Amino acid sequence: MTNARSISFTNIFPSHNVDESRICGECNACCLLLEIKTDILQKPADILCKHSSKQDGCKIYKKRPAVCKTWYCAWREISELPEECRPDKLGIVFTLEADPKHPDPSCRLYVLGRAITDEETYKKPLAKSAFNMFIRQLPLWLVSHGQRVEYGSLAKGINPYFL
Numbered sequence: 032m033t034n035a036r037s038i039s040f041t042n043i044f045p046s047h048n049v050d051e052s053r054i055c056g057e058c059n060a061c062c063l064l065l066e067i068k069t070d071i072l073q074k075p076a077d078i079l080c081k082h083s084s085k086q087d088g089c090k091i092y093k094k095r096p097a098v099c100k101t102w103y104c105a106w107r108e109i110s111e112l113p114e115e116c117r118p119d120k121l122g123i124v125f126t127l128e129a130d131p132k133h134p135d136p137s138c139r140l141y142v143l144g145r146a147i148t149d150e151e152t153y154k155k156p157l158a159k160s161a162f163n164m165f166i167r168q169l170p171l172w173l174v175s176h177g178q179r180v181e182y183g184s185l186a187k188g189i190n191p192y193f194l
């Protein structure tokens with residue numbers, strides 16, 4: 032199992048999948064959670080980017096580096112997720128991820144959820160609704176205590192660990 036906190040900004044989905052009607056606004060969840068390692072910008076996971084304002088999101092939004100312009104959380108890509116599921120409002124960042132070499136083909140494309148600060152957030156009714164929506168389409172994994180743990184899928188049901 033990999034340490035999910037060390038996952039770099041990657042996105043298998045090109046930006047044309049983005050819901051252009053949605054904007055990040057005050058959200059800076061990915062600017063806190065994720066590790067960035069590029070020539071122009073570097074930051075470790077769980078440290079807020081130097082360009083982010085705690086209240087207003089990215090201070091250089093229009094001029095943000097390409098790595099940020101081409102990375103989107105699932106809320107920016109999936110219109111069916113309600114407004115209240117914007118990561119800073121829900122407390123969870125969902126991403127569409129790929130593991131193309133996984134020996135089980137059913138595990139090669141999945142959704143990963145990361146609690147921004149508190150894993151109790153996974154118990155919120157709205158979080159559970161989002162989980163149930165995801166597992167009808169793709170396997171869902173959640174970061175728990177620094178590890179990726181499979182929450183469930185249509186085929187496998189829900190992992191009792193999360194019930």
Ligand code: SF4
Pocket residue numbers: 054055058059060061062102103104105106107117118119124
């Ligand atoms: S987590 Fe999503 S909504 Fe929030 S800043 Fe990042 S891309 Fe935008």
Ligand code: SF4
Pocket residue numbers: 061062072080081082083084088089090091092095096099
């Ligand atoms: S440059 Fe802006 S969008 Fe990119 S990580 Fe920093 S605050 Fe976030």
